[in-house]
Amino acid sequence: MMILLRMAVMLLPVLGVGSGLYAWQSHRKSAATAAMGTTPPPTRVAVAEAQLLAAPRRRAGVGTLEAVRRVTLAAEVNGRVTRIFFEPGQAVKAGDPVLQLNDAPERAELERLKAQAHAAELAYNRTRQLAPHAVPQAQLDDREAALRSVRADIARIEAVIAQKLVRAPFDGVLGVRRVDLGAYIEAGRVIATLTDLSVLYITFTLPEQAWSELKPGLVARFTVDSSPGRVFTGRVQTVEPQIGATNRAITVQAVADNPDLALAPGMFANVQLELPPGPQAIVVPETAIDFASYGATAFVVRAKAAGAGQAPVLVVKRVLVQAGERFEGKVVVLSGLAPGDRVVTSGQVKLHDDVAVEPVARDTLAVPQTH
Template identity: 30%
Template structure:
């Protein structure tokens, strides 16, 4: 039993030694896996280029009609005319509804007749005054009557006009809420009117962007209903106050919506372009952070690499601006930096 145990132990030790030797061989092969016959290390490189550096801020916003009102009844009476076709485009001044106006028309006609008669009497007194057959006081009294009746006629005409409800601006009618012939009270809502040809987008911007955002800046808007379709507009107004709770400021942008694809109340994804300037940029994958500094591997004409410190500027997803340390057209390593060290020979396998 002792010899059998001894042979078993030696067998286990031999198998273990072979296994450890295999692992050591694998580790020795791994660093050389990217090397060609001459020993260069396979890496991916890219040229340092100048391209537009676009800085954006994103926010969620809501669609708001350029002009929007509720069409309400100014007085209590019967609806004798109702011209509401839901979704129909109307022009400013078009008649939307008319209330019973028989009494007001009669009142206007009555005052018009009275005014005509009073003007005739005033003219007669003025003719008599030329022959000094009447006193000036009588003319003044008649002129007062004329002025009073004229004022009453203006009020009656205004009240008559109020019974005809017109569109205050160009827009599109909403849902009809009342039927023709119904008796309505003052303040009853008949429908809505929205100017949809231009859509406003209301969104909020954080306080630290306040100094950067300006009127006229380009805005891109998307909505889930239209996928990746982008609607272009510009910043049109910036609020004068910040919200005390969120420390953000409300901003309005305007979009051309003549095709009526966007509607008030829509949830919109907003991107505001803060800057678009040419800048020297490299991929973030090329950076080698060491303490508070950033380095890259630069490739020379002999395909050997050297480590160089760079000063960075603004960052955008996947890219970073290089302020100093590199020149346009220089070649740097973007993939495989973990396999190389300064002075080694590389094999460029991609960009």
């Protein structure tokens, strides 16, 4: 019993000090609350106005880049390679020599035929001067036929000589070399590929629902993985007149310039085909819409009547909206908003119905610039 009394005597000072501290802190909180008032300050948010615009319409598709002009250079005749005029990957102009086959026998034959042609021409001219009085017309005809025959042989041998010099048919870039100097190759042997990279096709597919909207001249914007963040532009040239029976897809082909050679045949492309603008629609910044599993919502800023002599208070209301197509950081709202409605574009995490807000000049979520 004595021990309990002694413990109680010892705890009394401690309890007194604790009670004093609690009373002092309660007094400070009460004073702070009284000074600030019971209404919390408005939440600062960024606000944008719903606008009525003719929103662009697009169709998304995937496709592949293809060369407008691409050939496999090959020898037309048999022969031994005597000269190679190119290095793999070299750019060439139309008509530039690519490969030479041995044409020495043909050139020797050409010289012989030229000599025969000269002799045949002299004989024909002498006979023509004598005809028709000194020589019969039949002899003149024979001389003329002999001259034409030799000239035909010359044309034939010149064509063979030309076949033994392979030239580039158009401007382009040569690929990997497939022949070696001194090798004997047969007609049809692949020498290298030649690809014109200045202009490319973008071949992509769209669902059959887009059939009535497609026509040549539409703008097709596309991206490729090798140039992240860059958007390339082409124009529709051809719409396949038949819809695929297996996938019900339409094949569309656009053409795009490639001046800096950033594109190459075979690349995968994500395509956005721009269609003519549709009717006007309500458009808001994409950050104003909260997409959730139960639907899309937005916070609309409205003025709430205040007491007599006081300015109206701005509060927010969460409304359900139906979002449509997105473009350039904006979204089309099909229902739920009206033109002129002010919607919150940042700061929504702190909001709920009837919370007072204070619009700010700039987006509160924007990253501050550093100097």
